[in-house]
Amino acid sequence: MIAEIVATGDEVLTGGIVDSNSSYIAEKLTEIGVAVGRHVSVGDNARILTQTIQEISQRADLAIVTGGLGPTEDDLSSEAAAAAAGVDTVLHPEAMRSLETFLNRLKRPVSATNRKQAYLPRGADCIVNPVGTAPGFSMSINQCRFFFLPGVPGEMKHMVTVAVLPEILRRIGERQAACMIRDICVFGPGESDVSEQLSGFTERFPEIKLGLQAVFPEIHVKLYLWGKYPDRLKNMADDAIAWVERRIGDHVFSFSGEGMEAVIGRLLKKRRFTVALAESCTGGLIAHRLTSVSGSSDYFNFSGVTYANAAKIEVLGVSAATLRDCGAVHENTAREMAQGARRAGNADLGLATTGIAGPTGGTKNKPVGTVCIGLAAPEAVKGYTFHYPFTDRGKNKAVFTMKALDLLRRELM
Amino acid sequence: MIAEIVATGDEVLTGGIVDSNSSYIAEKLTEIGVAVGRHVSVGDNARILTQTIQEISQRADLAIVTGGLGPTEDDLSSEAAAAAAGVDTVLHPEAMRSLETFLNRLKRPVSATNRKQAYLPRGADCIVNPVGTAPGFSMSINQCRFFFLPGVPGEMKHMVTVAVLPEILRRIGERQAACMIRDICVFGPGESDVSEQLSGFTERFPEIKLGLQAVFPEIHVKLYLWGKYPDRLKNMADDAIAWVERRIGDHVFSFSGEGMEAVIGRLLKKRRFTVALAESCTGGLIAHRLTSVSGSSDYFNFSGVTYANAAKIEVLGVSAATLRDCGAVHENTAREMAQGARRAGNADLGLATTGIAGPTGGTKNKPVGTVCIGLAAPEAVKGYTFHYPFTDRGKNKAVFTMKALDLLRRELM
Numbered sequence: 001m002i003a004e005i006v007a008t009g010d011e012v013l014t015g016g017i018v019d020s021n022s023s024y025i026a027e028k029l030t031e032i033g034v035a036v037g038r039h040v041s042v043g044d045n046a047r048i049l050t051q052t053i054q055e056i057s058q059r060a061d062l063a064i065v066t067g068g069l070g071p072t073e074d075d076l077s078s079e080a081a082a083a084a085a086g087v088d089t090v091l092h093p094e095a096m097r098s099l100e101t102f103l104n105r106l107k108r109p110v111s112a113t114n115r116k117q118a119y120l121p122r123g124a125d126c127i128v129n130p131v132g133t134a135p136g137f138s139m140s141i142n143q144c145r146f147f148f149l150p151g152v153p154g155e156m157k158h159m160v161t162v163a164v165l166p167e168i169l170r171r172i173g174e175r176q177a178a179c180m181i182r183d184i185c186v187f188g189p190g191e192s193d194v195s196e197q198l199s200g201f202t203e204r205f206p207e208i209k210l211g212l213q214a215v216f217p218e219i220h221v222k223l224y225l226w227g228k229y230p231d232r233l234k235n236m237a238d239d240a241i242a243w244v245e246r247r248i249g250d251h252v253f254s255f256s257g258e259g260m261e262a263v264i265g266r267l268l269k270k271r272r273f274t275v276a277l278a279e280s281c282t283g284g285l286i287a288h289r290l291t292s293v294s295g296s297s298d299y300f301n302f303s304g305v306t307y308a309n310a311a312k313i314e315v316l317g318v319s320a321a322t323l324r325d326c327g328a329v330h331e332n333t334a335r336e337m338a339q340g341a342r343r344a345g346n347a348d349l350g351l352a353t354t355g356i357a358g359p360t361g362g363t364k365n366k367p368v369g370t371v372c373i374g375l376a377a378p379e380a381v382k383g384y385t386f387h388y389p390f391t392d393r394g395k396n397k398a399v400f401t402m403k404a405l406d407l408l409r410r411e412l413m
Numbered sequence: 414m415i416a417e418i419v420a421t422g423d424e425v426l427t428g429g430i431v432d433s434n435s436s437y438i439a440e441k442l443t444e445i446g447v448a449v450g451r452h453v454s455v456g457d458n459a460r461i462l463t464q465t466i467q468e469i470s471q472r473a474d475l476a477i478v479t480g481g482l483g484p485t486e487d488d489l490s491s492e493a494a495a496a497a498a499g500v501d502t503v504l505h506p507e508a509m510r511s512l513e514t515f516l517n518r519l520k521r522p523v524s525a526t527n528r529k530q531a532y533l534p535r536g537a538d539c540i541v542n543p544v545g546t547a548p549g550f551s552m553s554i555n556q557c558r559f560f561f562l563p564g565v566p567g568e569m570k571h572m573v574t575v576a577v578l579p580e581i582l583r584r585i586g587e588r589q590a591a592c593m594i595r596d597i598c599v600f601g602p603g604e605s606d607v608s609e610q611l612s613g614f615t616e617r618f619p620e621i622k623l624g625l626q627a628v629f630p631e632i633h634v635k636l637y638l639w640g641k642y643p644d645r646l647k648n649m650a651d652d653a654i655a656w657v658e659r660r661i662g663d664h665v666f667s668f669s670g671e672g673m674e675a676v677i678g679r680l681l682k683k684r685r686f687t688v689a690l691a692e693s694c695t696g697g698l699i700a701h702r703l704t705s706v707s708g709s710s711d712y713f714n715f716s717g718v719t720y721a722n723a724a725k726i727e728v729l730g731v732s733a734a735t736l737r738d739c740g741a742v743h744e745n746t747a748r749e750m751a752q753g754a755r756r757a758g759n760a761d762l763g764l765a766t767t768g769i770a771g772p773t774g775g776t777k778n779k780p781v782g783t784v785c786i787g788l789a790a791p792e793a794v795k796g797y798t799f800h801y802p803f804t805d806r807g808k809n810k811a812v813f814t815m816k817a818l819d820l821l822r823r824e825l826m
Binding site: 007010011012013014015016017018019020022023024025026027028029030036037038039040041042043048052181191192195196202209211212213214215216222224276277279283284285286287288290291292294295296297300301302303304305306307308310311314315344345346358359360389392393394395397 | 420423424425426427428429430431432433435436437438439440441442443449450451452453454455456457461465483484485486487518519524526527546565567622624626635637689690692696697698699700701703704705707708709710713714715716717718719720721723724727728757758759771772773806807810
């Protein structure tokens with residue numbers, strides 16, 4: 001059972017919008033064990049769309065097409081599907097009812113342009129759209145069952161959930177096995193290092209497909225398992241995860257795709273610790289990430305984003321002498337900032353960053369990419385210096401933030 | 414001149430990641446007047462990738478393929494390109510130098526797995542990658558010129574800019590008309606409101622293609638103009654932008670796709686003002702956005718991310734009586750926070766947020782989605798309360814942040 005996914009529309013083709021519909025559909029199909037062969041995006045061009053539908057009808061078993069069902073002249077999916085199947089389009093009573101029901105609810109009349117949306121290829125089955133004007137439809141062309149859906153994400157998702165996936169599940173019946181996906185998150189080693197550490201995986205676990213994905217600055221190790229018996233899949237996944245952990249060690253911060261901020265939230269809650277931050281070069285990003293977790297007010301007290309030296313002195317109590325003698329980017333300054341954050345925020349732990357995110361501001365001894373991190377606990381204050389090779393401000397803020405959070409995670413373990 | 418864009422990788426195909434590379438490339442090609450015929454995504458499958466390359470080589474003039482150049486066994490682009498062209502792969506000296514130069518800068522050796530990345534199809538031209546390990550390459554297959562680039566967005570974008578677009582421009586010479594894209598950024602009204610305000614645009618400007626794009630919480634109005642004469646395009650674009658501005662008014666914060674943080678940075682610099690923040694419900698996101706702009710240390714002094722009430726009192730000097738009588742989420746508290754930020758950060762302006770981002774913590778009078786914003790200037794302190802309909806924490810943080818920044822922008826104008 002091979003599926004293909006088609007996104008239509010000039011906006012997708014010219015890069016005006018990013019096509020997130022196809023990845024949504026791909027994920028849903030993968031979850032029910034349907035293999036996706038390709039995604040294709042084509043513009044509002046009847047000839048190319050018809051040709052694409054014909055090609056797919058000869059090589060795939062299932063296809064889901066989004067977009068091109070609107071009321072304008074640019075909306076060509078119904079005509080293209082009809083042309084590919086060698087039929088004409090006809091006013092479909094159920095599609096007309098779908099339109100009328102939706103527009104009645106908004107107290108709006110059915111206009112002539114809307115009426116065009118109820119013309120479907122002869123023989124097609126209507127897929128009712130309760131959340132928009134565009135009815136969808138499904139039909140078989142050659143060996144392939146096509147589903148045509150609107151491109152508006154909310155409408156498409158509704159129709160995928162209530163109509164398309166149930167019909168696909170009926171069609172594949174018991175023949176198909178489910179897919180389990182595990183997402184192991186790594187921070188520290190690069191993609192090629194992780195790849196080398198995991199060499200031999202495929203020989204050891206021939207039934208599991210391994211995928212590596214760089215989501216800067218993290219590496220995600222993804223395990224895909226297909227099979228009929230969830231218990232067996234779970235056991236296999238657990239074995240593989242234990243094997244991966246032995247290879248990569250404590251660079252793994254999550255075995256479930258959970259973000260670093262959520263992992264730290266759990267650790268802080270478990271240890272009943274609170275944390276406060278002092279951020280210079282990370283500019284509030286550590287606070288933003290920690291506070292993205294619902295319930296973070298239980299353990300996150302305060303961040304002092306102190307860009308100006310005056311703020312480092314006044315809010316955090318960093319000594320003017322340290323700033324004068326060592327400079328703002330120094331382990332001693334980071335240590336004092338961490339202590340100051342801990343004090344100002346009445347917290348158990350203080351975490352501080354000061355560095356040079358770039359692209360300008362670097363010197364020979366402290367190039368762009370330098371970060372000093374301070375970590376203050378009740379019993380001790382630690383200071384660290386790291387150099388990253390990046391000149392991009394966004395990358396440096398991201399990697400400095402992850403490094404600081406990872407040091408906090410290790411402190412909490 | 415027809416181009417196609419190919420994204421490779423199981424992660425894209427199964428929906429594990431959204432393919433934003435293709436839309437980036439599509440936009441760049443559209444800008445230089447190259448028509449994009451299709452986007453295709455295929456998995457890490459040598460047979461399908463080879464077949465896709467062969468198909469494209471017979472119908473397109475240009476193709477850009479991203480992904481599959483990494484060091485692992487899943488990375489198959491070089492082999493597939495070679496197979497499609499009927500050649501073998503060879504160790505390419507320039508690709509080897511690209512790799513060595515990059516790894517030397519990181520003080521890392523060239524491993525055997527990295528070395529695999531320097532094997533390119535015989536006869537291919539190397540595209541040096543100064544920001545990652547994976548060298549790219551270009552080669553002609555049948556009638557089509559192919560460019561193979563890494564899938565890591567930063568590396569891909571760099572190589573598109575410095576190598577691919579210049580080569581394409583050389584190839585198309587003067588034959589092609591350019592495309593001008595204008596990106597008008599709007600905050601406030603919803604997509605359907607903007608759409609209604611712009612009704613009549615197409616009749617007034619029949620040569621300009623209009624696109625609306627919702628990038629939460631912003632709406633982008635995109636104008637696409639094609640033609641041979643840049644001056645004429647510019648005049649048409651200016652007329653259209655003036656027309657759009659008359660309709661949408663000061664909800665437009667940028668006429669050039671510039672982000673809100675950059676717009677505010679320019680306004681602060683121009684007026685020689687500094688700013689300090691006090692963030693409760695936005696949790697550092699306002700500071701993170703303002704400090705994402707290079708040079709922001711000139712005008713950004715401080716943010717106090719004060720989740721705990723104690724921090725609001727101690728760091729910002731909010732009165733305990735206000736917190737007791739009005740609560741943390743109140744205009745009076747927001748006003749005092751803004752004044753406190755201004756004082757603690759020695760800044761000309763103070764901006765503060767306090768609210769309920771959710772998903773829990775709402776009450777009948779202060780439901781999830783409530784935000785109070787304070788804005789302190791030397792002469793006066795203002796307070797505002799807004800209610801948004803969202804229950805999602807991320808959406809609320811994003812919209813609260815934009816609203817606060819938009820109030821600051823209006824104050825500065």
